[in-house]
Amino acid sequence: MSQFTYARAHSVDEALALLSDTREKSTPLAGGTDLLVNLRKMPPSFTRVVDVRRVPEMRQIKLQDGHIVIGAAVSYTQVSESALLEQHATCLAQAARTVGGPAIANMGTLGGNVASAASWADAVPPLICLDAQAYVCSTAGARTVPVAHLIAAPHRTHLQPDELIAHFVLPVPHPETRTVFLKLGRRNAQTLSRVNLAAALRQDEAGRITFARLVVGAVVPIAQRFESVEALLLNQVPSSELMTTAAEHAARELMQRVGKHWAIEYDMRALKALVLRALRALVNTSVPNSA
Numbered sequence: 001m002s003q004f005t006y007a008r009a010h011s012v013d014e015a016l017a018l019l020s021d022t023r024e025k026s027t028p029l030a031g032g033t034d035l036l037v038n039l040r041k042m043p044p045s046f047t048r049v050v051d052v053r054r055v056p057e058m059r060q061i062k063l064q065d066g067h068i069v070i071g072a073a074v075s076y077t078q079v080s081e082s083a084l085l086e087q088h089a090t091c092l093a094q095a096a097r098t099v100g101g102p103a104i105a106n107m108g109t110l111g112g113n114v115a116s117a118a119s120w121a122d123a124v125p126p127l128i129c130l131d132a133q134a135y136v137c138s139t140a141g142a143r144t145v146p147v148a149h150l151i152a153a154p155h156r157t158h159l160q161p162d163e164l165i166a167h168f169v170l171p172v173p174h175p176e177t178r179t180v181f182l183k184l185g186r187r188n189a190q191t192l193s194r195v196n197l198a199a200a201l202r203q204d205e206a207g208r209i210t211f212a213r214l215v216v217g218a219v220v221p222i223a224q225r226f227e228s229v230e231a232l233l234l235n236q237v238p239s240s241e242l243m244t245t246a247a248e249h250a251a252r253e254l255m256q257r258v259g260k261h262w263a264i265e266y267d268m269r270a271l272k273a274l275v276l277r278a279l280r281a282l283v284n285t286s287v288p289n290s291a
């Protein structure tokens with residue numbers, strides 16, 4: 001039977017000291033809902049887990065210097081119950097409410113979701129959509145990396161073994177920006193995403209779209225922005241034709257990015273439907289001329 005030891009960190013500094021200790025091959029443990037579950041499939045590549053789940057500064061959600069700071073060990077339950085995130089990061093709060101059942105939502109963390117780097121990770125599209133940066137640290141120092149640049153490939157990040165994501169930093173979005181997260185799973189409840197997306201939209205007083213963001217996950221190897229769809233929407237007044245055109249464009253863009261495979265037609269149809277739903281949810285119908 002494979003064996004490893006357990007150490008609990010009480011601060012970020014303590015966690016970093018444990019991770020940099022060359023006598024052990026350590027890895028961070030947060031909720032364990034990926035790490036421990038994966039041990040059923042393969043033996044551990046580490047000799048010690050460093051539990052960061054009770055590090056107080058990694059469990060906080062706060063406003064600081066005009067930015068939202070979310071500790072990497074914040075659970076989905078904390079995210080979904082945060083009034084601050086509901087107001088300023090709606091798509092992230094919505095995503096958190098779709099993850100697993102209550103046990104997974106209580107244990108699973110944002111840091112673990114990003115560091116696991118699954119293509120279907122539900123927190124990743126909202127974090128990219130909200131321009132989140134990961135504050136990555138080790139005993140050698142700290143760096144700030146956009147979440148979009150932290151993931152190298154499915155299940156692989158640019159994190160070094162002695163590095164820890166301490167928290168995420170998000171700019172507070174413009175008050176008129178609306179955001180949404182949508183997911184299509186393989187089943188209705190407690191399911192991993194087959195397709196997911198986070199989108200953001202802002203309109204001016206005349207109804208014209210002044211900001212658009214579309215981040216697609218699960219049907220692509222790494223969650224990514226569909227900039228050509230964003231460009232198509234920009235400076236337009238939303239109409240049902242525009243929304244349909246944008247949704248169809250997203251589906252074609254998907255085909256261009258991933259190429260033909262056995263499920264591409266389903267994925268294209270599913271993405272088109274989700275983009276359409278997202279745009280309908282985001283368009284402010286109280287603004288003149290908006291469909």
Ligand SMILES: Cc1cc2nc3c(=O)[nH]c(=O)nc-3n(C[C@H](O)[C@H](O)[C@H](O)COP(=O)(O)OP(=O)(O)OC[C@H]3O[C@@H](n4cnc5c(N)ncnc54)[C@H](O)[C@@H]3O)c2cc1C
Binds near residue numbers: 029031098109166
């Ligand atoms: C039944 C079930 C349902 C699930 N449903 C969903 C779902 O709907 N959507 C979804 O996206 N995921 C889902 N998951 C996957 C999982 O719950 C999430 O990915 C969760 O966010 C992982 O977080 P964790 O804290 O449990 O990570 P852990 O398992 O503790 O760690 C995962 C990886 O991240 C690393 N890590 C953890 N924290 C840090 C950190 N701060 N810095 C650097 N590295 C770190 C660990 O070393 C490990 O490699 C589900 C899992 C299960 C078992």
